[in-house]
Amino acid sequence: MILAAGLGTRLLPLTKKIPKPLLPIIDKTLLQIAIETACKANPNIIVINASYLSGKITEFLGAHDFGVEIKVSVEPDILGTAGGIKAVEKWLSKDDFGVINSDIIATVDWDALKKIHKNSNATATLMLRDNPDPAIYGPLCLNEKGRVIRIVNTKNRDLSGAEPLLMFTGVSMLSPAIFERIPAGRAVEISSEIYSPMVKAGEPLYGYVTQAEWTDAGTMENYHKAVMARFATCKTSIGMTAKSLKYVTIRPPVHIDTGVYIRAGSTIGPNVAIHEGSVIGASVILKNCVVTPRSNVRSGAFLDGEVI
Known part of the structure; x- marks a missing residue:
């Protein structure tokens, strides 16, 4: 399952007209990256929940073939992470299933996660990593057997005796038994309302610790970092004709969609992504920038390290 129903408030104003899962990371959307990550687990079905601007998400999925059956659960009112x-129990109740947030970019060893989940007979196994900032990411602690023994309260973060500090990556493996713990018909958050009570009750909640590649693209700063990081593996792609770029200087790597207009005298790059429908004024200099779809940059602007 891919969780994609959030409002994306941390990415405003980008998400006023674009749902967070459809924000571009150069040549792919966040949702596309999440689906490709999920497909590496060889699933027989992928379920995606959607709420805010859900029509755009269903339209996107209808225009792409990912080689696996995809179901969409539309939530008129957001139901929370649990x-x-x-709400999708009817599709996922027969076997263990993976869950991934749509706003992360991660390398997931699904086989390792499945193995720990099976061997520990866990109800839930969370993919964890070292916690770089306990003030932002709620810390968790494991015992020597890998069982989660503490989830630090997000409102009162008393970190005493909480070493080593780990964080949840937004990737997990769940057993069908999890459905028995989640009340139906209302919004439920999985960490505070499901996992924390499980820890207190000594129920089988386990962790799989990895230091594999992981990025949280859910804030403006992290979204920018995610795009810049992807330039390391993406070749320059320009959807404009050479004639239309005659008086424009390009400094690779760049990604320029079709349907972009750049006026004369502008310098684009390095590390600049300009998405469809955007207009760049005359004599503009852009470096290390993301220009999201249908944006305008005024003539004469000099921008470095910005999301527009």
């Missing part, structure tokens, strides 16, 4: 899972 409530959204409960």
